[in-house]
Amino acid sequence: MTIAHRFDYERPDTLSGVLDALARCGGRARVLAGGTDLIGWIREDLIAPDVLIDLKALDELKVLHCADGVLQIGAGVTFNQLLESDAVRSDFPLVFEMAGRVASNGVRNRATMAGNICSAVPCNDSGPVLLVYEATLHVAGPTGTRDLSALEWFLGPRKTALQPDEVLTGITLKKPEGRHGGCWLKLGRYKGEDLAQASTAILMLENGETRIAFGSVAPVPLRAPAMEALLKGRTPDAALIAQAQAMLSDLITPITDVRASLEYRLHMVGVMLERGLPAAAERMNGNGPDYGTTLI
Amino acid sequence: MKKHTITFRLNGEPCTLDVEANELLLDVLRDKVGVKSPKAGCERGDCGSCTILLEGKSVRSCLILAVEVDGQEITTVEGLSRNGLTPLQQAFLNHNSFQCGFCAPGMVLTVTELLEKNPHPSKEEIQEAIAGNLCRCTGYQPIIDAVLELTKK
Numbered sequence: 001m002t003i004a005h006r007f008d009y010e011r012p013d014t015l016s017g018v019l020d021a022l023a024r025c026g027g028r029a030r031v032l033a034g035g036t037d038l039i040g041w042i043r044e045d046l047i048a049p050d051v052l053i054d055l056k057a058l059d060e061l062k063v064l065h066c067a068d069g070v071l072q073i074g075a076g077v078t079f080n081q082l083l084e085s086d087a088v089r090s091d092f093p094l095v096f097e098m099a100g101r102v103a104s105n106g107v108r109n110r111a112t113m114a115g116n117i118c119s120a121v122p123c124n125d126s127g128p129v130l131l132v133y134e135a136t137l138h139v140a141g142p143t144g145t146r147d148l149s150a151l152e153w154f155l156g157p158r159k160t161a162l163q164p165d166e167v168l169t170g171i172t173l174k175k176p177e178g179r180h181g182g183c184w185l186k187l188g189r190y191k192g193e194d195l196a197q198a199s200t201a202i203l204m205l206e207n208g209e210t211r212i213a214f215g216s217v218a219p220v221p222l223r224a225p226a227m228e229a230l231l232k233g234r235t236p237d238a239a240l241i242a243q244a245q246a247m248l249s250d251l252i253t254p255i256t257d258v259r260a261s262l263e264y265r266l267h268m269v270g271v272m273l274e275r276g277l278p279a280a281a282e283r284m285n286g287n288g289p290d291y292g293t294t295l296i
Numbered sequence: 297m298k299k300h301t302i303t304f305r306l307n308g309e310p311c312t313l314d315v316e317a318n319e320l321l322l323d324v325l326r327d328k329v330g331v332k333s334p335k336a337g338c339e340r341g342d343c344g345s346c347t348i349l350l351e352g353k354s355v356r357s358c359l360i361l362a363v364e365v366d367g368q369e370i371t372t373v374e375g376l377s378r379n380g381l382t383p384l385q386q387a388f389l390n391h392n393s394f395q396c397g398f399c400a401p402g403m404v405l406t407v408t409e410l411l412e413k414n415p416h417p418s419k420e421e422i423q424e425a426i427a428g429n430l431c432r433c434t435g436y437q438p439i440i441d442a443v444l445e446l447t448k449k
């Protein structure tokens with residue numbers, strides 16, 4: 001089955017070339033990175049851009065670099081590169097744990113984290129993890145560059161704060177101060193599948209803070225400040241977890257679709273808290289299951 | 297729409313052709329170049345039957361435009377077995393690992409990539425590597441058994 005829609009293709013080799021092309025096309029262009037979402041969307045007629053602007057000739061976007069606890073992820077970095085990076089594994093274990101559960105090996109060789117959050121489907125895997133690390137997103141546009149917090153990025157299903165003439169060039173994460181531990185829990189039908197039915201990212205910090213974000217259970221990935229306030233500075237024992245679970249129906253708004261029902265999603269996020277909170281606490285203290293172990 | 301002239305290496309041989317931007321790599325390989333081992337299964341990235349190696353990495357040719365691979369190196373099963381079956385293919389044969397064989401090219405390439413990185417994978421590592429390669433016939437066991445037997449220390 002071929003793609004019926006016809007479009008042009010450009011592969012600039014400088015960032016200014018990309019921005020010029022975007023300016024010229026005025027909203028009729030889409031930026032192409034790994035293409036694992038974009039090509040499918042075009043084929044399924046979800047989008048019909050006149051031009052695709054491929055970022056893959058830009059070496060500057062392929063940078064994956066960690067120094068002094070600051071991790072830079074260029075827009076061209078694939079999930080498998082994240083998965084294979086020692087710095088990611090040791091200092092940003094939730095990124096490691098998440099990257100390992102993105103779709104399948106063949107998709108991870110191509111798909112990028114930047115593309116994942118630009119696609120911004122409600123079930124995207126990167127969103128909750130970037131929210132708990134409070135990542136900074138770097139955007140280039142016609143009038144220069146700007147930085148946004150991941151917390152400002154997601155506006156709705158497939159809607160982000162990115163303007164049509166802008167391009168996301170990279171993502172920066174700061175290693176949390178002191179000891180930290182967490183987990184990424186993703187419920188899917190089978191390993192190797194792309195789409196989460198529900199997901200939860202938990203990050204606990206030495207200062208007592210617990211950050212929690214959910215995916216696939218609302219129009220956008222979201223943090224849960226009320227639940228974080230409840231958990232702050234406390235050990236997640238059974239009573240506290242039950243209190244957190246009781247808050248869920250006010251915090252998240254899952255829907256019923258072909259992949260799961262509302263009730264199932266709500267229930268399973270509760271199970272994720274039950275398993276994830278103790279595991280995050282144990283990992284912060286240097287024990288608990290290895291990162292990458294499936295908890296759900 | 298503009299035609300693009302692309303040149304890539306396919307199984308070691310240079311290959312030049314004109315494509316339109318909306319042509320999928322899978323279709324171009326099968327219909328224009330005549331390489332038939334990548335199969336059109338789901339055509340949405342889920343099944344792995346269209347797997348090829350691009351610069352040595354397994355990717356899904358149903359989600360790649362032909363125009364994207366200009367200047368790159370592609371390997372398919374035809375290239376792998378140019379000088380006879382590889383030890384991996386032989387192991388699959390010995391274990392009668394496939395039935396209809398539709399998933400086989402994707403499995404062969406995916407496991408070839410795995411063994412490059414990890415010559416002695418555990419059962420779990422094999423399962424993880426082929427998690428996105430669906431097989432409707434075998435239940436996976438004879439596939440995994442063949443890899444384990446081939447790579448046991």
Ligand code: FES
Nearest residue numbers: 337338339344358
């Ligand atoms: S045909 Fe490409 S993954 Fe199924």
Ligand code: FES
Nearest residue numbers: 395397431432433
């Ligand atoms: S042998 Fe038939 S799909 Fe695998």
